[in-house]
Amino acid sequence: MENLFVHEGKKGVILKTSLELFAAKGYNAVSVRDIAKAAGVSEAALYKHFKGKEDMALYIFSAIISEYTRQLAQVDARDDKSVNKLCKIVEVTYDLYRKYPNEIQFALLSQYFLWDMVPEEIKPHFIIRKIIDEGMKRGDIPIQDVYLWITIYTGIMLQPLAQYPYFHDVLPEFDILKAKIISSVRKLFS
Template sequence: MNAPRRTPSRGGVRRGRDGADTRARIEAVALELFAGKGVAGTSVRDIAQGVGVSEGALYRHFASKEELARELFLTRYAALAAEICAIDDREPDLASRLAAVVARACRLFDTEPALFAYLLIHQHEHLGSVPEGPEENVVEAVARLMRRAGVPAARAGLVGAMALGCVVQPAVFALYGRIEGPLSTQADAIARAVTAIVEGAGKP
């Protein structure tokens, strides 16, 4: 018996290398625009023109601008959470774990400022859609690190928030030019501050 012939699909996400390349370009352009102009201030036409495709071609990859914004946030946020979990599992002690996490955050700011800004500025719009597991949730990944460092579970969330603040606030100052040079040059100082907070929180 011959296998039934498959009818070519109409619409939907393009497959193959060209489709994947186009999707990657859409995501890269959208990220820059969303970080600079906000999601509300960016139109589908803006994204399509930046990529060099028609609006119809963009819709073959993403059903809406909102879906694109959510996909960008969730995938990048999950990737960062997974890196934090990997550092937590790999590094031998608290100081080295915190130093590695801070270094990664600073490097992200320096090398992918649009991504850092997007995750920072738009987190409140998407956090409700983030899974609870630490491998996909930065806040939970940091809280897990805190608990494994001996911070009481009841205080892990607060301590994690303070630790994140030590990284995020310098990044905000750097965004507005109030801290000069790459943020990575401040990583050691930030890591020491975070370590002091976490060690202090573990004391009775």
């Protein structure tokens, strides 16, 4: 995600500002006027680059999900057991959150209304499904409906991250939390 916002000039400022506002306040609490004001541009300048707030959010979300899926594909390409790959995905996800908290928080909170707008090929659950299917075929993972496994796995992995900004004071320190989630994934699939 190093190059997520490589746009120079006003477009880059608008993207960075909208991401910060969406992550801090939530998509619904932010208006185009809020973004333009915080970015130091006119609303007309903002509309030269984007059709509106949803277009900005979709652009950001697609960039984040594309990069995340690319990294999951690298994990899947490893010659390893399925459970180890799923644990590595937790590690990658938590490391991305640590490095890009605004981006990951935004993606976690926005997936419910933007998911259907992104192309199928950038959706990470297809890689997770493939890993789980392969694990069940090899006997590494107990046989279960694959989408039930995906739901349980992603809930264990992602829900603590979605809640972390609100409960970081009562949750374990971040590296301990990551280790506990990895341990929970190993137990889940044993």
